[in-house]
Every structure is written in structure tokens, then in C-alpha cells.
Amino acid sequence: MSDSRPAPGAQTLARGLRALELVAVARDGATIQEIAAELDVHRSIASRILSTLADARLVARSADGRYRPGAGLAALATGVHGTLRSIAEPFMRELAGEFGATISLLVTEGEEAVALAVIEPPASGYVLSFRAGARHPLGRGAAGVALLAAAPPAPGEAEKVTTSRARGYAATFGEVEPGAYGVAVPLSLAEGMPTACLNLITYRPEVADSAAPRLMAAAERISAALS
Template sequence: MMTEVCAPLLYHDFMATRAEDSSSSSRNVGSQTLARGLRVLEIVATSEQGVTTQEIADHLGVHRTIAYRILATLSDFRLVLRSADGRYRGGAGLAVLGQGIHSTLRGVAESHLRELAREVQSTVALIVEEDDEAVALAVVEPPNAAYHLSFHVGSRHPLDRGAAGVALLSARRPRSRDSAAVREARERGYAKTFGEVEPGAYGVAATLAPVEGAPAACVNLITYRADVAERAVPAVLEAVRRIDDALS
């Protein structure tokens, strides 16, 4: 009798375990597919020249067929577009995804960033906090500059390095484990670093006033020249003030 009673229970437990394992496996596969799709979208959106199917396959380390399927799915939703030259570029659907508070921040800040870039003849950016990273939401390069540093929208680096990261950390509530750089930036109202993200480059950053529903953000300048970084501080702070006024 014991065997007759327990066998169905054991069978039920076995099948339940198999179903759970199968569900977990499906979730893992789904997560991997989603992660690949988001990674491809990021690569395409930040590429100035567009990318080919083979380049996507190389980036992901997958077969060309898998890369093609991901691009085709993104194309179906108009998130990417295949141009006549066979290269994929950002599609109109990206504009829909870009709506909301990030779009508001970028739209308000860009004219002031252009003015700042022109004044200091250096690349400037609007950087936002995303988890434990500083992410470029808008990047403006100086017009007619003899030379300047360049990086893409979507570029990111850890918050614990670079002027933007230090500035964003300084906007948080003070903690005992804050670095000396964060404490100094909090005290003087801006952060200044050297060679922490780009070797040999100076960074200057100051945070915007908090905006409800928006991530912490800062204006960041990057240059190879120490004298430019030094004299750009007042201009960066003035740009922040103007953006704050426009957002208030």
C-alpha cells in the first residue's frame, strides 16, 4: 500500500520539477534573446556609419543567421532600418522610445550645450546617472575647433571615476565612505579630474538641480588642455544655471 500511495506523489513531484526546470530554461533563453536584441539596438543607435549583419554577428560572437534574425525583428518594429548600402541604422521607432523625461532633459539642454561648446571650444555632454554608471544622454562637439575629443551618445563609465561620475555622486546624500574627490566636489559645486576615463584628458562637471521623475544629471566637459579645463569652470557652472532655469 505504501508503494501504491507514494508512487503517484513521486511521479507528480518529478513532473513538477521537470516543468519548473523547463520554465527556468525558457526564461533563461528568453533573457538571452532580449539581452542580445537590446545590445544590437544599442550598437546600431550609437553607430554613425551604420553596421552590417556580419559586424553585429562579430560583436555578439554569434552566427550571422542569428544576427540577421535579431536585426529583422528590430526592423519589423521600425527600431532599425536597412539602408540601400546594406548597413543598418537607427529607425523612426527610436524616436518613440526617446520620448519622455530623457527627451525633455536633452531637448532643454542641447542649445545651452552648443553655446558652451562654442565658448570653450571643447566637447561637452549631458550625462545622467543610470544604476552605478554615468551615461551620455547628449554630446555636442565644438564647431571649428582645431582639435577636440569625441565620444558617442550612450557612452558609459562607472560612477566612481571621471568628472561626471564624481559630480553625480556628490549630488547624493553624504556618506562616510565618500571619496575625497566626491566630498571636494560637493563643497565647491563642481568636479574636476584628470585621466580617469580618457588617458591624458581633463574633465570638468557640475550637476543640474534635481528634477522630479528625472535621473540625476550633470554637464560635463572634456579636454586635453589643462588651461582650458581651468578657465572653463565658470562657463560650465553658468550653463548649468541656465539649464536649471529652463527646467524649473
């Protein structure tokens, strides 16, 4: 008869990773007791797990006793972002050439959509352009809407977010750049990856009208490559 229980080391690792995730998503930090309750362990075990994570600078204990993401987590995020960017960019170049439009990869950072990578079309005339690192509020522009639509439904969310989630893409006009059309598709990434989307921006309505199926197909291929 086989024993299907996880080895002690694997169980400890799983708890540590889960605790790190709980701290990372907590808007106002997390207490030892909250982590213990979520992990269904004694407070002393949760305290040891958090202390180990703090030693690795993955979490930090604030003066109010709550644990928040630590500086070491930024280094991990940088590595994850680099992987996401390197996988997505070949698909983005293909789309930029096909549509003659700027294609960007955006991720959620707090309450903002942040451009992780931007690809302009080759040998094209006037195109819309912006730099990696550019940001705007979530819920604004196709990318901001698509990033919200990537999450489960939330009470009181905007109708355009609900609609975008149902159809698989967001489309807006003039919300970030006056006179510009935006089309964005969220990526379906594994747990631990940032919420991300592919975004097309153009002044040509015929391009915006035809872009969604190709963007959705590219998003599926990127998500598969990262799974």
C-alpha cells in the same frame, strides 16, 4: 471655515506617485508591507495601489513577491530624457563654441554614468569625441564624480566626491581618457528628473582651469528652465 484636506482623487494620485518613486529607487525591489509603511496606509490599500501601477506596466511583481520598475517606466524615462536633452543642448552648443571643447550631458543609470547628449565644437581641429550612449562607472571621471556629488553625503564616500559637492563642480585628469582633463557640474533638477551633469573634456589645461564658472552658470540656467 475652509477644508484644507486634499480631495480623495488627489490623495490617491499622490500615494500612487509616491509608491512608484519608492519602487523605482529600491535597489532590490519593495514589498507591499514596505510600501504600506512608507505611505502610512493599510496593507490592502498599498496592494491596490501597486496593482494599479502593475496594470499600467509601471511596476512588475517578481517571483519573490517584491515589486520592481516595470517596462512602462522606460517609456516615461525616455520622454524625460528627451525633455532634458532638448533643454540642455542649446546651452551645450554655446559652451562647446566658447571653449572649443566637447560638452556632454550625462545621467545616472544604475551604477554608471551614461552620455545622453554630446556636442562637439564647430570648426575646430582635433577634439576629444565620444558617442551618446557611452558609459563609465560612477565615481570615475569628472562626470562620474559630479553625479555622486549631486546626491546627499554618503558614509564612506570618496574625498573627491565630498570636495566636489562643497565647491559645486568636479575636476579630474586622465581618469576616463588618458591625458584628458574633465570638468563637470551637477544639475539641480526637480524631483522625478534623473540625476544629471554637464561635462567638459579637453586636452588643454588652460581650458579646464577656466571652465567651471561658465559650466556652473549654464547648469543653473538649465535647471531653472526645467523647474
